[in-house]
Amino acid sequence: MKRYLEFVALAAFFVALGVGVQGVRGAQKAQDTKGARNTQDAQIASQFSFTTKAYEAMNRWVVFPPSSGPDPRYLYGFVYTDLKAGFTFRIESTFKIENGKLVAQRKGDVIEGLSRFRINPGTRDVAILTPEQVAQLGLPVEPEWLRIYEPPTETGVEYLKDMGYCYNAAGVYEKALEYLRPAYEQQPHYKGLEYELAFAYNALKRFDEAIAVADSAIANTPDDPMLYRELGYALKWKGDMEDAEKACRTGIEKSSSNEMRAEMAVNMAHGYFMVRNRDKYRQWVVETAKYATPGSQQMRHIDAFNSEWDKPDTVKLPPAGTIPGPQAPAAVVTSEAPTIPAPPETQSGN
Numbered sequence: 001m002k003r004y005l006e007f008v009a010l011a012a013f014f015v016a017l018g019v020g021v022q023g024v025r026g027a028q029k030a031q032d033t034k035g036a037r038n039t040q041d042a043q044i045a046s047q048f049s050f051t052t053k054a055y056e057a058m059n060r061w062v063v064f065p066p067s068s069g070p071d072p073r074y075l076y077g078f079v080y081t082d083l084k085a086g087f088t089f090r091i092e093s094t095f096k097i098e099n100g101k102l103v104a105q106r107k108g109d110v111i112e113g114l115s116r117f118r119i120n121p122g123t124r125d126v127a128i129l130t131p132e133q134v135a136q137l138g139l140p141v142e143p144e145w146l147r148i149y150e151p152p153t154e155t156g157v158e159y160l161k162d163m164g165y166c167y168n169a170a171g172v173y174e175k176a177l178e179y180l181r182p183a184y185e186q187q188p189h190y191k192g193l194e195y196e197l198a199f200a201y202n203a204l205k206r207f208d209e210a211i212a213v214a215d216s217a218i219a220n221t222p223d224d225p226m227l228y229r230e231l232g233y234a235l236k237w238k239g240d241m242e243d244a245e246k247a248c249r250t251g252i253e254k255s256s257s258n259e260m261r262a263e264m265a266v267n268m269a270h271g272y273f274m275v276r277n278r279d280k281y282r283q284w285v286v287e288t289a290k291y292a293t294p295g296s297q298q299m300r301h302i303d304a305f306n307s308e309w310d311k312p313d314t315v316k317l318p319p320a321g322t323i324p325g326p327q328a329p330a331a332v333v334t335s336e337a338p339t340i341p342a343p344p345e346t347q348s349g350n
Contacts, residue, residue, distance in 0.1 A: 040100040045072075048127040054079055054119045055087045055170040059142065061134050062089070062126040071096065073105070076129065076137070079119070080149050083162035086169040087119040095137060104137050121171030157183045161193045168196055173203040184213075189220045198230040202237075210234040225255035229264050236271040241280075244271060252287075262292035266301050273305040281305075 050065050057079045066072035077092040095104045117123075134141070152159055160183035167176035180197045183190065194217035201210035214231035221227065228251030235244035248264040255261050269284035285302055292298035 041097045044097050044100055044102070048074075050125045050127045052126050052128055054089060054123045054126050055167070055172060057126055057128050058087070059146065061092075061129040061137075061139055063095075063129055064124060064126055074102075078143055078146070079126075080146060081151070081163075081166060082149055083151070083159070083166065085118065086166045088116050089119060089123070090116040090143075092137075092139070102133060102136050119170050123170075157187045157190050157193070160186075161190060161196060164196050164200070165192070168200055168203070171203075173200045176200045177204075188216065194221075195224070195226050195230065198227070198234070202230055202233050205237070207234040207238050211238070223254055225251040225257075225260060227251075228254065229260065229267075232264055233267055236267060241271055241275070241277075244268065252291075258291040261290075262288055262296065262298040265291060266298040269302060269305065273309070276309075 045066070048063060052062070054062065058081055060079055061076065062079055063074045063076040066074045073094040073096050075091065075094050078090050080088055080090065082088045093105050095102045097103070129137070129139075131141075160179045164176040164180035164183065167173070167179065176196070177200050180193065180200060183193055184197055188194065194213050198210045198213040198217070201207070201213065210230060211234045214227050214234065217224070217227045218231065228247045232244045232247035232251060235241075235247060238244075245268055248268050251264050252261045255264075265284055265288040269281055269288055272281040272284060288298055288302055
């Protein structure tokens with residue numbers, strides 16, 4: 001099951017771009033010449049507008065915001081759709097602006113081992129390279145390897161499910177539904193489809209619909225732990241803690257992944273944290289610690305809940321059957337200051 005594609009590595013890559021990348025400069029030019037050059041370079045840099053969502057730049061050459069420092073580098077590459085891995089950015093190289101031109105660096109100058117990244121909700125906005133900039137960098141209009149990822153000529157249920165998965169992974173849940181709902185109408189029990197649909201409904205806080213889809217899916221596929229995870233998540237936000245607990249315990253029993261078990265356990269810990277049921281909360285903290293690794297996201301959530309336990313006016317779960325309360329799956333916000341991170345809905349996966 002695929003998750004974020006080297007997202008942490010991408011963040012490290014951007015940091016690395018800003019450190020130790022300056023080459024040896026030539027002899028110092030006259031100050032007025034240098035100033036004119038810098039002005040020209042700044043004008044070129046100002047042409048980049050980093051306002052496009054990466055998933056909106058399919059089959060285009062794009063560039064990310066530059067690294068910091070006196071010798072900024074720009075990471076550029078191609079955005080494409082891999083129906084099985086999600087919307088993807090493939091690194092070409094980096095360039096810098098020098099004497100009013102885009103000067104591409106050798107591919108070997110890019111950190112070894114990093115070649116492509118899944119586009120996800122944390123991916124920064126990009127600028128689309130113009131045809132002139134593409135030509136200046138010596139790039140083809142489209143890379144030859146793109147042919148491997150050409151979409152199928154017949155857009156049936158599998159294609160619709162895969163496109164829904166891609167948009168879910170990118171955090172564009174309403175768009176995902178545009179593909180998932182027609183597929184569900186045609187073949188509701190298609191492998192993986194019900195999970196993606198329940199995931200999108202949960203992310204949009206449409207918990208009744210998520211519960212209906214998950215219940216139907218479990219009746220047909222009773223051994224899929226991801227379905228119980230989605231069901232437990234929705235039930236928790238509906239305030240039905242008893243049924244949420246049953247769903248999560250069943251999911252934990254059926255899962256072979258400690259990470260997934262920890263996700264379900266911390267989800268229940270969060271639910272009991274919100275209603276301040278100390279005994280139940282402690283049970284699920286122990287359960288979380290059983291499966292989560294030290295320093296993991298799940299354990300950081302537990303640390304946050306512990307530190308906020310005695311603060312007043314924390315938003316609680318709504319009664320069962322009412323309209324659910326604060327942002328799910330992003331955060332639980334107090335009526336005063338601090339923001340208490342809720343366990344986010346896990347990333348979509350094929």
